[in-house]
Amino acid sequence: MIRLHFFGAAHTVTGACFLLEAGNSRILVDCGLFQGTKEVKERNYSPFPFNPAQIDFLLLTHAHIDHSGLIPKLYRHGFRGRILATAPTVDLCQVLLPDSAHVQEMEVERKNRKLRRAGRPLIQPIYTVEEAYHCQRLFQPVAYRQVLALTPEVKACFYEAGHILGSASIKVWARDAEGEVSIVFSGDLGKVDQPLVNDPMPPTSADYLVMEATYGARRHQEQRDLLARLAQVIAVTRRRGGNVLIPAFAVERTQDVLFALGLLIQQGQLAPDHLYLDSPLAVAATEIFCRYIPYLDEEAQAMALERNGACPLLLPGLRLARSAEESMAINQIREGAVIIAASGMCDAGRIKHHLKHNLWRPECTVVLVGYQAEGTLGRRLLEGAKEVTIHGEEIAVRAEIVQMDGFSAHADQDGLVAWVRAFRRKPQQVFLTHGEEEALHTLSDRLGAELGLATAVPRWLEMFPLPACARSSSAPAGKETAAAEVAAAEAPTLQQFEADYNALKGELERWFRRRAATGDYGAALRQLARWRKEVKDT
Secondary structure: OOEEEEOOOOOOOOOOOEEEEEOOEEEEEOOOOOOOOHHHHHHHHOOOOOOHHHOOEEEOOOOOHHHHOOHHHHHHOOOOOEEEEEHHHHHHHHHHHHHHHHHHHHHHHHHHHHHHHHOOOOOOOOOOHHHHHHHHHHEEEEOOOOOEEEEOOEEEEEEEOOOOOOOEEEEEEEEEOOEEEEEEEOOOOOOOOOOOEOOOOOOOEOOEEEEEOOOOOOOOOOHHHHHHHHHHHHHHHHHHOOOEEEEOOOOOHHHHHHHHHHHHHHOOOOOOOOEEEEOHHHHHHHHHHHHOHHHEOHHHHHHHHHOOOOOOOOOOOEEEEOOHHHHHHHOOOOOOOEEEEOOOOOOOOOHHHHHHHHOOOOOOEEEEOOOOOOOOHHHHHHOOOOEEEEOOEEEEOOOEEEEOHHHOOOOOHHHHHHHHHOOOEOOOEEEEEOOOHHHHHHHHHHHHHHHOOOEEOOOOOOEEEOOHHHOOOOOOOOOOOHHHHHHHHHOOOHHHHHHHHHHHHHHHHHHHHHHHHHOOHHHHHHHHHHHHHHHHHO
16 A cells, blocks of 8 residues: 655644655655744654654755754664755755754753753753764755656656755655556745746646645735835835844745845845845855856846856845854944845844844834744734844834745745646645645635645644555556656647747846846847847757
């Protein structure tokens, strides 16, 4: 029997962890840290509900900590299989996991000082920095759209998810005595036309789909409006004599914000001074982005080309704060600063120090650019808290709180539905994960009403057998291989050609408007000449 277990991201947004059992094979998809309420975070300290030593492979959709953050714990408890992920994901995990371990060690050290004084038993970190480094030897980079034979019963293929650099949706083919079944794990899905990463490219069929629903009940604002609003917020705050604080996840959100600031500088809407990136992790992640320019979308690559290969994220005037001393110096700035710092939900990291120094000042602004999970400091600010506790001190909330979810690297409700709609053969069952109650059930209702899909919302620790009666019979038994299915999915069609052509026309229109706004007509004309020659030559 093929069985699918939901050990995370079930009725919560974080802690992604799914176990697929097929015959003698045990495949784990993601192994993420739980974040949010105290009750949810306590799961990080509990034993795994499976034996890590029996896991053959871990397939990792992307590097965000809520998908990768328990990998060192998995290693601590005996996992020695291979971890398959794209090359950018492997590199990002090399900096994210040790950083996560360092944060945990510091937090445990702080708690143990209080426990010693109270004469109570001490606690241990979930894992150590040393374990975070040791587990790196298990990582193996893989390419998109390459069918991988993992075990005699299981094959897998990674597809672009469009969420962050190197992110993937993963299709798994699992076989037992009754036949073969295909399961797609969406991972986190990105928006179409994001400024840095390529658009999501879904597999074209699945028997079962495990799908995220983070923004299943919401729609994002348009990117064009977002840039104008960001420029306005910064200008108004500077006129008031305050600072702009932007809590941002170190990977993708920070880079998206930097790219947006770069566009505003290019358009003359933002002076390139007093810009600070205060996060050693975000600095390291940004440097990794700059190493993977070919993984970025055409717009970002074109900007790099215009700058003679320079990374479009390294803005003129941007100051990178790596040391604690550099970070503390930023706290002395009273006005005019735009400060990007981790963490994105305001629950840890250097942003808490900046909030402590600025949150009580009515001339300042806090711009929330990402999802704020229930129970986090960011969520309390978003919901209008008048007072919050930071590092044991009560801080009045007088700064302006602004939400800009258009920076989100997640697809919104329309994007999620469009992604599923693109499947040529729809799944017979959709399992919705990575969402709070409203998002899960709103998306479930829409998928049922518009696409006629059967949906389920699994509970934590729930297991679903994949019964033989639901398995695909679209090809003769034993005749269609995973490689053949991938090849068939990639075979071009007139419909795909027309869709791509229309998408290109839209991208060219947006490119024209951006270049027209900057006034740099010389570089734009040279780019047009290169494109015109390429089209003519083909």
